[in-house]
Amino acid sequence: MIRALACGLSLLALIPPLGAGGVQGPVQLREKDGRLRASLRDCVALLEPLDAAQPGAGPSKPVVIRTVGKQFIPRVAIATPGTEVAFPNLDHILHNVFSVTQGNRFDTGQYRPGDSPKVKVTSPGLVKLYCNVHHQMNAFLWVVTTPFAQLLDGRTGIRFDAVPPGAYRLRLWHPEAGEKTWTLKVDGGITQGAWELQVSLPPIEPHKNKFGRDYPPLADDRSY
Numbered sequence: 001m002i003r004a005l006a007c008g009l010s011l012l013a014l015i016p017p018l019g020a021g022g023v024q025g026p027v028q029l030r031e032k033d034g035r036l037r038a039s040l041r042d043c044v045a046l047l048e049p050l051d052a053a054q055p056g057a058g059p060s061k062p063v064v065i066r067t068v069g070k071q072f073i074p075r076v077a078i079a080t081p082g083t084e085v086a087f088p089n090l091d092h093i094l095h096n097v098f099s100v101t102q103g104n105r106f107d108t109g110q111y112r113p114g115d116s117p118k119v120k121v122t123s124p125g126l127v128k129l130y131c132n133v134h135h136q137m138n139a140f141l142w143v144v145t146t147p148f149a150q151l152l153d154g155r156t157g158i159r160f161d162a163v164p165p166g167a168y169r170l171r172l173w174h175p176e177a178g179e180k181t182w183t184l185k186v187d188g189g190i191t192q193g194a195w196e197l198q199v200s201l202p203p204i205e206p207h208k209n210k211f212g213r214d215y216p217p218l219a220d221d222r223s224y
C-alpha cells in the first residue's frame with residue numbers, strides 16, 4: 001500500500017500543473033564590436049514567478065567544479081541552497097578556492113593535487129569564486145530557488161517546459177555581460193521570445209585576494 005502510494009505521488013509530481021505553458025526562444029550574445037559570439041556557453045537563464053511564492057527548493061545533487069590547467073571547469077554552475085560543491089584538484093600544483101560574496105563566504109585553504117575540498121552554499125544569488133593563488137582563475141555559481149534555471153549550451157536558446165501560468169521575471173546573465181531582466185506572462189501555450197545580452201565586462205574581473213590585498217606577482221612556470 002505504501003509502495004503504491006509512493007508510486008502515485010511520484011507520478012503526480014511528473015504531471016505538469018493545469019494550464020501549464022512554456023517559454024522558448026533564441027538568445028544572442030553580442031560582442032563589444034557588434035558581432036555575435038558563436039557560443040552561448042556560460043549563459044544562465046532564470047525564470048522567477050512574480051505573483052506566487054517561489055517553491056522552497058531542497059539541496060540539489062552535488063556540484064563539481066574541477067581545477068584543470070589553472071582554470072575552473074565548468075566556469076559557471078547552478079545549485080540550490082544547501083547544495084554541496086566539491087573542488088577536485090586535477091592539477092599538479094596547489095589551489096585555494098574562496099568566495100567573499102556576502103551570504104556564501106568560504107575559504108578552502110590551500111589544497112594539494114588530488115584533494116577535493118567541499119563547501120555548502122546557503123544563500124540564493126550569484127557567488128563569485130576565485131583562487132587565492134592564481135588571479136586568472138574565476139568561476140561563478142548561481143544559487144537559485146526557482147526550478148526554472150537553465151545553463152545554456154553552446155547554441156541553444158531558452159527552453160522552459162511545464163511552467164505554471166502567471167507573470168514571471170526572466171533573468172539572463174553571462175560573466176562578461178552581467179544581467180538583464182524581462183517580464184513576461186505564461187499562459188497555457190508557449191510564450192515565444194528573443195533575447196540579447198551585450199558583452200561589456202572583462203573575462204577576469206579585477207579583484208583582490210582573500211586577504212583583500214593585491215595578488216603578488218607570480219612567476220608562471222606553466223606547470224599545472
Ligand SMILES: [Cu+2]
Binds near residue numbers: 094095096133137
Ligand atoms: Cu589556483
